[in-house]
Each structure stands twice: as structure tokens, then as C-alpha cells.
Amino acid sequence: MRKYNIGLLRGDGIGPEIVDSAVRVLQAVGEKYDIQFTFTPYLIGGAAIDACGKPLPEETVKGCLGSDSVLLGAVGGPKWDTLPGNLRPEKALLGIREAMGLFTNLRPAKLYPALKDECPLRADIVANGFDIMIVRELTGGIYFGQRGYRQGKYGEEAFDTESYSRMEIERIARVAFESARKRRKKVISIDKANVLETSRLWRKTVHEIAEEYPDVEVSDMLVDNAAMQLVRNPSQFDVVVTSNMFGDILSDEASQITGSIGMLPSASLGDTSRGLYEPIHGSAPDIAGQNKANPIATILSAAMMLLYSFNETQAAESIVAAVDTVLNEGYRTADLARGGAALSTTEMTDKIIQRL
Numbered sequence: 001m002r003k004y005n006i007g008l009l010r011g012d013g014i015g016p017e018i019v020d021s022a023v024r025v026l027q028a029v030g031e032k033y034d035i036q037f038t039f040t041p042y043l044i045g046g047a048a049i050d051a052c053g054k055p056l057p058e059e060t061v062k063g064c065l066g067s068d069s070v071l072l073g074a075v076g077g078p079k080w081d082t083l084p085g086n087l088r089p090e091k092a093l094l095g096i097r098e099a100m101g102l103f104t105n106l107r108p109a110k111l112y113p114a115l116k117d118e119c120p121l122r123a124d125i126v127a128n129g130f131d132i133m134i135v136r137e138l139t140g141g142i143y144f145g146q147r148g149y150r151q152g153k154y155g156e157e158a159f160d161t162e163s164y165s166r167m168e169i170e171r172i173a174r175v176a177f178e179s180a181r182k183r184r185k186k187v188i189s190i191d192k193a194n195v196l197e198t199s200r201l202w203r204k205t206v207h208e209i210a211e212e213y214p215d216v217e218v219s220d221m222l223v224d225n226a227a228m229q230l231v232r233n234p235s236q237f238d239v240v241v242t243s244n245m246f247g248d249i250l251s252d253e254a255s256q257i258t259g260s261i262g263m264l265p266s267a268s269l270g271d272t273s274r275g276l277y278e279p280i281h282g283s284a285p286d287i288a289g290q291n292k293a294n295p296i297a298t299i300l301s302a303a304m305m306l307l308y309s310f311n312e313t314q315a316a317e318s319i320v321a322a323v324d325t326v327l328n329e330g331y332r333t334a335d336l337a338r339g340g341a342a343l344s345t346t347e348m349t350d351k352i353i354q355r356l
């Protein structure tokens with residue numbers, strides 16, 4: 001029997017509900033494939049602020065670094081919105097990504113044939129479906145640059161800085177090219193090279209790395225155009241590689257054209273097999289505790305963990321197939337139901353477990 005220790009960061013809002021769903025799915029798949037998971041919860045975000053006054057306690061960092069992999073729900077909520085920036089729940093998310101060295105964020109966005117009608121794009125635009133792998137740089141750029149307040153031309157001003165080193169661009173570019181090799185062999189690098197110096201270094205470096213991958217086609221796209229192309233012709237994208245902030249924004253847009261932000265999983269990876277897996281959506285405080293949230297993004301994140309951290313391909317595939325089946329059978333949570341019959345979080349989880 002294979003054994004894995006998984007750190008659980010339930011977090012805030014709907015975080016605990018969706019993480020518990022994914023845990024139940026992992027337990028079920030473990031029974032089927034003879035894998036034993038041990039789950040250890042750690043505090044993060046608002047829950048940690050309430051319990052011990054800080055969003056990312058040291059025990060959490062230590063616990064995550066000692067786990068084989070980590071599953072996270074979501075952090076944040078109105079209760080903590082007025083705290084200063086470095087005490088906000090979101091800061092914990094950035095902190096744990098940095099502490100674990102997770103410079104890569106994989107955010108796959110694909111159109112499930114069963115969800116064609118939930119996609120807000122015109123039928124002819126998505127006639128061929130789409131299957132995009134967004135490779136987002138996760139520990140650099142403006143999220144981690146110098147910031148602060150100062151006196152400027154008009155009095156008090158705030159500033160954040162975007163900076164990227166060649167090394168940071170090289171390593172994320174390699175991830176994108178490697179990933180493209182396993183897919184349709186096409187990388188689109190997204191930047192704002194007509195304005196930003198960081199983007200010009202980004203573009204130049206991506207093309208240098210591209211020379212190591214002559215079998216992969218590479219091209220550039222400006223981020224404003226990319227935002228437009230995503231809704232104009234999403235099937236043109238295979239692998240997208242971009243900076244931390246552009247990736248944050250474009251992945252929300254990509255999720256919406258899959259039908260719901262409740263569908264998109266993500267994997268954050270570094271140099272080891274230990275990753276952090278989380279849905280791309282937030283803590284949805286408006287529906288927290290109501291058993292209404294769509295657990296699929298977190299369940300698919302757990303499947304990504306099986307694949308990327310543990311190399312448990314069969315178990316991962318069986319989760320993905322079960323989600324497919326349940327969607328094909330017409331089951332929907334409220335975010336996808338457009339006012340029609342909707343399953344609760346636990347009912348959707350039960351359905352997926354039944355189809356494993």
C-alpha cells in the first residue's frame with residue numbers, strides 16, 4: 001500500500017466545505033487503488049488570524065514543508081478586509097507559495113462538452129471546444145516586488161513594483177515548453193512588451209528558451225489582446241505562459257468561459273514533488289456554510305495532486321472520469337444550474353464518489 005501525508009489548509013468561507021469534499025473523494029479513490037492518505041489540518045488565512053493573530057502561523061509553514069503535498073480551500077472574507085496588507089488572509093497565500101518555493105502555477109481550463117450550454121460564448125465560437133493550460137509564474141512580479149507609501153508629486157502616493165529576473169523567466173518558460181510537449185506543442189507567451197521593460201525581458205528570454213524546444217511552436221501576444229482573444233477564439237490557445245498578475249487575471253476569465261469559476265483546479269509546483277493544490281476561485285463568503293458551493297474545482301485539484309505529486313495516474317484519471325460522468329448525467333451545482341435543479345456540495349460529492 002502506498003502512503004501519503006497530505007496537509008490540509010481549509011481556510012475561510014467555503015474553503016472547509018470544498019476541502020472536506022475533496023478529502024472524501026481521495027479516501028474513496030484510495031480504497032479503490034490501495035493508497036492510504038493521512039490528512040493533517042493546519043490553520044491559514046482568516047481562520048488563523050482569529051485563532052492566533054496572524055494569517056500564516058509558523059506551524060503551518062513547517063507542517064506544509066513536512067507534508068508530501070498540500071490541499072488548500074480558499075482564504076479571505078469581509079471580516080478581515082480592513083486589516084493592513086501584511087496581516088490580510090491573502091498575504092498567507094502568497095507567503096505559503098513563497099515558503100514552499102512554488103514558482104509554477106498550472107491552471108487548466110477546458111470546456112466540458114456537457115457544459116457547452118453553460119458557456120457564455122456563442123455556440124459557433126466554442127464549436128471546437130477549447131483546452132488551455134495556463135502556466136502562471138507564481139512567486140515573482142508585482143505580487144512580490146517592493147511596495148510602500150511615499151510623498152509624490154501630488155502628495156501621498158502608494159507604489160508596487162513589477163520586477164522579473166532572467167532566471168525566474170527561464171524556469172517558468174521551461175515549464176511551459178515541457179508542458180506543451182505533452183500537449184499540442186504550442187506556447188503563447190503573454191506580456192505587455194509594448195509598454196513594460198519587464199515584459200521585454202520576458203519576451204526575449206522566452207524566445208531564448210524556445211530554441212531548446214524546436215518542436216514547440218512559440219508566439220507572443222499582448223495581454224490586452226489575449227483578454228480579447230480568449231472570448232473571441234479560445235480554441236487557438238494550447239499552453240499560455242505569463243506573469244503572476246496577468247496569469248491571475250486571465251485565469252479568472254478563462255474559468256468563466258468553461259461555464260463557472262467553480263470548475264477550475266490548479267497545481268502550484270516548485271523543484272520538488274511537493275505541491276500546493278487549490279481551486280482558482282476564492283472563499284465565496286456569500287454562500288459559505290450553506291452547502292451550496294461547487295466542489296468540483298477542489299476535487300479536480302486533488303486529482304492534479306495525485307498526478308503531479310504522487311504519479312498516481314490511474315487514481316487521478318478515475319476522479320476526472322467520474323466528474324465527466326456526473327456532468328454528462330446532467331447533475332449541476334447552483335453555479336451551473338442557471339436556476340434549474342441544483343445539487344448541494346455534499347450531494348455533488350456523493351455523486352462523484354458513486355461514479356469512481
Ligand code: IPM
Nearest residue numbers: 076090091093094248280282
Ligand atoms: C488566485 C487568487 C490569489 C492570487 C489571491 C487570493 C491572493 O486570486 O489564486 O488566483 O491573486 O493569486
Ligand code: MG
Nearest residue numbers: 248249252280
Ligand atoms: Mg485569482
